[in-house]
Amino acid sequence: MAAPAPVRPKTRKVLGRLSLPERNYVADALRTETLGGVLLLVAAVTALIWANTPLRDSYETVRDFHIGPAALGLDLSIGHWAADGLLAVFFFVAGIELKRELVAGDLRDPRAAVLPVVAAICGMAVPALVYTLVNTVGGGSLQGWAVPTATDIAFALAVLAVIGTSLPSALRAFLLTLAVVDDLFAILIIAVFFTHELNFMALGGAVAGLAVFWLLLHKGVRGGYVYVPLALVIWGLMYNSGIHATIAGVAMGLMLRCTRHEGERQSPGERIEHLVRPLSAGLAVPLFALFSAGVAISGGALGEVFTRPEALGVVLGLVVGKAVGIFGGTWLTARFTRASLSEDLVWPDVFAVASLAGIGFTVSLLIDELAFAEDPVLSDVVKAAVLTGSLIAAVLSGVLLKIRNGKYRKLCEEEDRDEDLDGIPDVYELGNPEYHLRMARIYEEKAAEHRKRAEAASGAGGRDDRPA
Template identity: 85%
Template sequence: MPAPAPHKNHKVLGRLSLPERTFVADALRTETVGGVLLLAAAIAALIWANTPIRESYESVRDFHVGPAALGLDLSIEHWAADGLLAVFFFVAGIELKREMVAGDLKDPRAAALPVVAALCGMAVPALVYTLVSVTGGGSLAGWAVPTATDIAFALAVLAVIGTSLPSALRAFLLTLAVVDDLFAILIIAVFFTENLNFAALGGAAVGLAVFWLLLHRGVRGWYVYVPLALVIWGLMYNSGVHATIAGVAMGLMLRCTTRKDEGEQRSPGERIEHLVRPLSAGLAVPLFALFSAGVAVSGGALGEVFTRPETLGVVLGLVVGKAVGIFGGTWLTARFTRASLSDDLAWPDVFAVSSLAGIGFTVSLLIGELAFDGDQALTDEVKAAVLMGSLIAAVLSGVLLKIRNAKYRRLCEDEERDEDLDGIPDIYEQDNPAYHLRMAEIHERKAAEHRRLAEVTGGASEGNDGPA
């Protein structure tokens, strides 16, 4: 009787394929720039809201504009949260679709890691918030506030501290954030939808069906899709479902696979994401931060963050819950799938990235506004807690990552080295016999040049030392 085949061991957070590495690098480059703008907008909002010109901030934020007849007479703050963030979630929808059809989420076994890590990274912060609130007699309405991760802000922190994080860890963080966004969207749709207007919801559904049909028929032209998208967004807003859901739905409808028989170099989803992502990262999200992060911060207010159960639950959920949840989910996945961590990394690296995911800025602020709608004082306190929790998570992860920065720098240098100058990093060619032949030729050529140089130098020395 033959022995049973051993379970094939696979690596957790192993090296990416070259195409996936290139895609991740391009995506993260834009996210990093957007994160720096987001950070600048948040700082500007805090300065504006804590200076003698605070009244001007409130006047601009609360100024109403829009057609009242269409139910869209909204404040600037609401336009930023419901309108501009729809662009952000549209890009998130495209990212999710790409991950499902061409990325890490396509393979169920590979998808298990980020999905389980993201679920644990949302469940544990919600549990931490609930325990703190129940113990302190606070409101449970904010349980979802610490469940979100802000990938742009997290990458901005990486850019500031200059950590050369390996591409595998960056890809894990990006995929984790995409899955995190999906569940955050579901939370918003399920738990923060009240008083449904079924006529408007039906109209939005019809609009989405038309949107899909036009895409399926290959109709092109921004002048067709942009007006239709605005109509769908307006109907979704008036339906009672959060308007950002419209952005996600349209993003998920885009095709993210290429048709090689038609000579496509990039899918429609990739082309549109390339066009819209700068608008999302460079305008939509920073403006949302500008009009959402402006809370009055004083010594007394910061003290209340650590004494009120709702705000303390948010801080502990982001700082402790996120790190423990994501790290625990990753370890459990590796444990029960008989996987081992990549040889280049250690479990402290995973914990450092898990703590970085505790930066829950954009979506956490949005959920905080939804959870405590009608109580402006508590909303502002929860926003201050989100800012404080995100700051603590950023500092903690920055210190942890800085400790290993020398190791990360060596890994990045190995990933970038291209001694044969063929445009492909050497680390991706080590199993190719042709690569070793080229390298042997290069080394022989360099050795010959060194010998010639030594001969010339030696001959010149002998000539100089001889008699005149």
């Protein structure tokens, strides 16, 4: 008797169609981020123009103007307020996104979470290795190894908006999840590698404030008049502790509940994210870009981008390291977990999105300021490298995505088609008997209308109006 054939493990689809709630969330989140990305582009261009015209002195005067209570250790320049204060709002939203992904999104299922997590880790490790290799060979400083590890989701989505690419929702969600995990590791890098001297009294006060924040949330206390002043106190204490103040933002974001109780249309985390995200994308990040991207660019400065090992390491890390790391991590994960790519996509699509992740504007500029705080001249060169690398990555990914834009447009049209006009895309109702009954009625009505038109046309054409 022949032995039974071995049962092959069922393959899992990589980057397949999202569930409807996840698709709606991604669409809403990316809509705000795309608008914020356009404002970010405008702010960056404004900063570059302002810093490279006769008005340069006024740019430096505004950026370096100090304001704030010195008695509380908060007499900061406008540039520092943008980097330490406004970016705390950005990381607060990142904390909420991460919490939502962990409890209600793709990262909730360990099998589904493996892909974006491994891709994000590889997408940070390879650029760091590229930077380290270039500077080891070229004799440069290794302090900036973390600069090319970050992805700027707002900038990336702004590029998508400009080139008009109809990226399928699965690829957009992959990019968003990558950025969320990327932000988490960027926060860890800032906390671990860029904290030098600790004020334990201030740190203890910040931890106590976070405990009060959590307790109030746990008790169901509501009202911005309670949380906003408390958040400001926590932020101030965290800043004075020696740990970068943006850590306070992500810590508070992670504390919010992102699961819905019975009868809730939105969880507290979703509601607050909906309120704060426009502030982050539309104000906080663009203002940070305005006061961070103002680099004096000349022929000599551009030459240094490709001759100084620190700058060259950043450019290659963003353009080559990001693309190779994310694509390689995705392919290896699919290969060793017996997963197969969605039949609607091909591997060059993944490489194009990986190239898009090489746009590392906001967090890269922040890490640059932390890594080269003692060398402003080198910091400006590396800033120019971040801008150059991000621009090259944007152009490269734009070309790759544009090649497949026709296919993407058809996929998006298929995802969005709603012939029965019930507000739910048809692809999500294929197993619903009521949907098929509605569609049958719609087709019958269309067929009847077509017959009437055919009969009317036949009658008009059959009349003999010639004179006898």
